[in-house]
Amino acid sequence: MSADTEASIARFRELLQIPTVSHADESLVDAEAFTRFIDTLARLYPAAHAVLEREVVDGYSLLFHWAGSGSAADPLVLMAHIDVVPVVEEEWDHPPFGAELVGEGKDAEIHARGAIDDKGALVAIMEAVEELAAEGYAPTHDVYLSFGHNEETAGEGARAIVALLRERGITPALVLDEGGAVVEGAVPGVAVPTAMVGVAERGVLTLQLTARESGGHASTPPAFPATARLARAIDRVQRHPFPARIAPPVRALFATLAPHAAQPLRTLFSHLAAVAPLAARVFARLGPELNAMVRTTAVATELSGAPGENVLATTARASINIRLLTGDTVASATARIRRIVADPAVEIEVRHGSDPSPVSPWRGEPWQRIATAVHDALGADIVTTPYIQLGASDSRWFTAISAHVYRFTPFHLTRAERDALHAHNERIRVESWLSGIRFYLALIRAS
Structure with missing residues (x-):
C-alpha cells in the first residue's frame, strides 16, 4: 500500500x-460535531478549499463551486451527505465511531457508522477533487459539490442548496447522488x-391511523376496544398489498440484463412487455428488494396505545410507512388505504408525503458519462443498468432544476455490507472505497 493510499x-x-x-x-443534534466536521474537511483538503468556493448553507450543509475553464453552462453536481443515523453502541462488534481498520490486504475493512452511508462517497469525492x-x-x-447535513431526517439542507442554485439560474447537466451500487446476485x-x-426514486408517505375510545380499567374492556380496532385496520393493510406492476425503469432494468441472464429467465426478461402482469406477481415473491421494485409498499411502523398494562387506551395510533412506486401518488395511495381500512371510526391523516421523482433518461450523454466511468474505473465486466431507487435521498430536490438526476454509490458492495446500512456493524472494504475515488476522478475528467 502506497503512502498516498495510506x-x-x-x-x-x-x-x-x-x-x-x-x-x-433537532434539540438532540450535536452541533459541535457538525462544526468540527466542516473544519476538519477544510484542514484535510487544503488544495480543494483553495480552488473551490465554499458556502455553508442552512447551518451545516456545504456547497462547493469549482469554476470550469470553459463554459459555466451544463455543470456537474456531485452529492453526498454529512449526517449519519443514530447507533445502538452495544450491538456493534467494533466502536461505531472508532473507524477501526480490520483485516489486511483485500480483506481490509473500515468499520464505522457512515462508512457507506454516506461519508464513504463524500470523502471519495473530496479525495478525487483534492488530487x-x-x-x-x-x-x-x-x-x-452538494453535501447536505440532514438527509437522514428532513433533507432541508439540500433543499436550501437547490433553492440557492435555482435563484442563480443554474441548470445542472448531470446530478449524481448516493443510490445503487455495484452488486452481484440482486x-x-x-x-x-x-x-x-x-x-428515479420512490415517493415517501406516512399515514397516521388513530382509533379512540373513552378508556377505563383493563379489567372491564368494551367489546371492541380502540387497540383491537386499530389492529384490524393494520391487518387489512397487510392483507391487501398494492398491486404488483412493472414500471418503465424496471422494464428497462430487465431488458438490459436479459442478455446476461440464465434461461428461462433470459426469455422472460426479453419478452417482459408481453407477460408483465404475470412477471410482476412472480418478482414480488422473490424477496423484499424485488418486491419493492414492482409495487408500492406499506408497512406499520410506530405503534402507541395505553400508558400502562392495566389501562385501556383512549387513543391508539399507528404509523403506516408507504413507499410509492413510479405511477402512484400521495393522493392515490391515501385513497386506497382509506378504502382498505373501510372504518370511519379509524382516522387516517397524512403526516407527510412526497410523490415519486420524475424519471431521468437512461440514454444520452449524461447517462453514458456514468456508464463510461463505471467501465473505466470499476471494471469492464460490470453492466450498468437503470433501476428505481428504493429509498429516498437528497437528490429528489434536484429534480426541480435538472432532468438528469441519478443515484449511484460507486462501491462494490456485498449483500452483508448492504444489510448493514442503518444497522449495526456498518463497514466498507478499503479496496472498494479506493475504487470509488477512481470513479469520481473519471467522472470529473469527463465533465
Whole structure:
C-alpha cells in the first residue's frame, strides 16, 4: 500500500470518527460535531478549499463551486451527505465511531457508522477533487459539490442548496447522488456484476391511523376496544398489498440484463412487455428488494396505545410507512388505504408525503458519462443498468432544476455490507472505497 493510499485512508477514518448524527428532534443534534466536521474537511483538503468556493448553507450543509475553464453552462453536481443515523453502541462488534481498520490486504475493512452511508462517497469525492486540484487541473464545465447535513431526517439542507442554485439560474447537466451500487446476485439468474444506477426514486408517505375510545380499567374492556380496532385496520393493510406492476425503469432494468441472464429467465426478461402482469406477481415473491421494485409498499411502523398494562387506551395510533412506486401518488395511495381500512371510526391523516421523482433518461450523454466511468474505473465486466431507487435521498430536490438526476454509490458492495446500512456493524472494504475515488476522478475528467 502506497503512502498516498495510506494517507487517504487516514483522512477517511478521521472524518468517520466525528459523530455527525442527525435526529428528527433537532434539540438532540450535536452541533459541535457538525462544526468540527466542516473544519476538519477544510484542514484535510487544503488544495480543494483553495480552488473551490465554499458556502455553508442552512447551518451545516456545504456547497462547493469549482469554476470550469470553459463554459459555466451544463455543470456537474456531485452529492453526498454529512449526517449519519443514530447507533445502538452495544450491538456493534467494533466502536461505531472508532473507524477501526480490520483485516489486511483485500480483506481490509473500515468499520464505522457512515462508512457507506454516506461519508464513504463524500470523502471519495473530496479525495478525487483534492488530487485534481493539487495537479492544477480545471474542469471544462463548472462542478458543484452538494453535501447536505440532514438527509437522514428532513433533507432541508439540500433543499436550501437547490433553492440557492435555482435563484442563480443554474441548470445542472448531470446530478449524481448516493443510490445503487455495484452488486452481484440482486436479480435472479444474473451472475454478472451490475452497477445499479437509480433513474428515479420512490415517493415517501406516512399515514397516521388513530382509533379512540373513552378508556377505563383493563379489567372491564368494551367489546371492541380502540387497540383491537386499530389492529384490524393494520391487518387489512397487510392483507391487501398494492398491486404488483412493472414500471418503465424496471422494464428497462430487465431488458438490459436479459442478455446476461440464465434461461428461462433470459426469455422472460426479453419478452417482459408481453407477460408483465404475470412477471410482476412472480418478482414480488422473490424477496423484499424485488418486491419493492414492482409495487408500492406499506408497512406499520410506530405503534402507541395505553400508558400502562392495566389501562385501556383512549387513543391508539399507528404509523403506516408507504413507499410509492413510479405511477402512484400521495393522493392515490391515501385513497386506497382509506378504502382498505373501510372504518370511519379509524382516522387516517397524512403526516407527510412526497410523490415519486420524475424519471431521468437512461440514454444520452449524461447517462453514458456514468456508464463510461463505471467501465473505466470499476471494471469492464460490470453492466450498468437503470433501476428505481428504493429509498429516498437528497437528490429528489434536484429534480426541480435538472432532468438528469441519478443515484449511484460507486462501491462494490456485498449483500452483508448492504444489510448493514442503518444497522449495526456498518463497514466498507478499503479496496472498494479506493475504487470509488477512481470513479469520481473519471467522472470529473469527463465533465
